[in-house]
Amino acid sequence: MAALSPRSKRRGISVFGLSFLDVMFCGFGSVILLVMIVNADTLTRRKQVHQDLRGEVSRLETEVVAGERYLAELRNVLDEIERERVITEGRSREVLDRIRQMQPEIATFTKETQSQREHVNRLKSDVNKLDQDRQKLAAEREKEKAQGSKVRRYIGEGDRQYLTGLKMGGKRVLILVDASASMLEETIVNIIRLRNLPDAVKRDAPKWQRAVRTVEWLLAQLPVESRYQIFAFNTKARPLIAGTDRKWLNTRDTGILDEAVARLRAVVPGGGTSLYHAFDVAGTLTPRPDNIFLISDGLPTQGKSKPGRSRVSGEQRRKLFRRAIDRLPGNIPVNTILFPIEGDPFAASEFWKLALSTAGSFLAPSRDWP
Numbered sequence: 026m027a028a029l030s031p032r033s034k035r036r037g038i039s040v041f042g043l044s045f046l047d048v049m050f051c052g053f054g055s056v057i058l059l060v061m062i063v064n065a066d067t068l069t070r071r072k073q074v075h076q077d078l079r080g081e082v083s084r085l086e087t088e089v090v091a092g093e094r095y096l097a098e099l100r101n102v103l104d105e106i107e108r109e110r111v112i113t114e115g116r117s118r119e120v121l122d123r124i125r126q127m128q129p130e131i132a133t134f135t136k137e138t139q140s141q142r143e144h145v146n147r148l149k150s151d152v153n154k155l156d157q158d159r160q161k162l163a164a165e166r167e168k169e170k171a172q173g174s175k176v177r178r179y180i181g182e183g184d185r186q187y188l189t190g191l192k193m194g195g196k197r198v199l200i201l202v203d204a205s206a207s208m209l210e211e212t213i214v215n216i217i218r219l220r221n222l223p224d225a226v227k228r229d230a231p232k233w234q235r236a237v238r239t240v241e242w243l244l245a246q247l248p249v250e251s252r253y254q255i256f257a258f259n260t261k262a263r264p265l266i267a268g269t270d271r272k273w274l275n276t277r278d279t280g281i282l283d284e285a286v287a288r289l290r291a292v293v294p295g296g297g298t299s300l301y302h303a304f305d306v307a308g309t310l311t312p313r314p315d316n317i318f319l320i321s322d323g324l325p326t327q328g329k330s331k332p333g334r335s336r337v338s339g340e341q342r343r344k345l346f347r348r349a350i351d352r353l354p355g356n357i358p359v360n361t362i363l364f365p366i367e368g369d370p371f372a373a374s375e376f377w378k379l380a381l382s383t384a385g386s387f388l389a390p391s392r393d394w395p
Contacts, residue, residue: 193246195316198253203321205259205298208233212367224293233294236320242395247276258303259296300325300349308354319361323369343371358385
């Protein structure tokens with residue numbers, strides 16, 4: 026055994042060294058214990074937070090599920106709206122196509138409506154005119170009553186108007202209007218002058234206008250229940266209204282009556298005179314006329330056809346007239362209204378004889394008649 030050194034003998038054993046270590050270890054133990062305690066509390070709080078978070082997550086998951094369900098419902102609604110939109114667009118296209126198809130019909134209806142409005146306006150105008158005419162006639166009747174009875178106002182009995190001597194009755198009345206060039210004027214010189222002028226001037230010739238007014242006056246005197254026909258003649262005879270040459274017109278049809286007068290006003294006098302064709306008309310109508318009015322200014326210048334000579338003497342015209350009378354059916358009164366022309370001395374006597382032989386009448390009116 027070795028001997029201890031003198032220094033070792035002087036140091037010896039220290040009790041404080043072991044105690045310090047104990048204290049240190051105790052301190053470290055306390056720290057570790059404290060850390061463990063704190064850590065345990067932290068874990069507890071963390072678990073509680075985790076539980077709270079899980080609850081929140083569960084609630085959010087529930088809301089997400091509800092939101093997805095609501096989103097699915099919204100998508101279904103949106104799909105339904107989209108289907109309705111598609112259907113509506115299809116119907117809209119159908120409606121637009123229908124409108125385009127109906128536009129011509131709408132335009133036609135609009136035009137017809139406008140025409141009907143114009144027709145109604147014309148009817149209103151006609152009614153107003155008729156009312157004015159009625160008032161005028163009423164005033165004239167009052168004036169006639171105030172004037173009393175005068176010799177030239179005496180009407181007489183039956184259907185004969187003694188103011189003019191014309192027999193106005195008849196169920197079927199034929200009116201023959203001379204539309205030859207001689208109806209332009211009373212003298213040969215003026216006739217030659219007028220027949221070279223424009224048609225408008227010829228239509229406005231005073232003598233021809235007298236003939237037109239005479240026809241209007243005759244139409245106004247016809248009985249309401251009678252029928253009529255109007256032929257204009259020169260070298261040929263033709264009805265004023267085309268296509269009615271073998272028909273009788275009704276006096277109650279005011280439209281046809283107005284049309285006949287309008288067509289007469291549009292006639293331009295011209296050519297020669299053939300009573301042969303004019304009287305021949307009476308035999309073509311079925312049934313036959315029972316009264317004839319002849320408006321002329323003299324004896325004919327030709328018969329069935331145009332004569333070879335340019336000049337026709339008075340005696341030749343009288344022969345042509347008598348040949349034309351042979352074309353008349355029997356037992357029909359012929360009422361002649363004569364507008365005399367220069368250079369035709371036999372006309373008045375021949376037409377007067379015609380009136381006597383047919384039980385008709387003869388009138389050579391003044392220039393201001395009718």
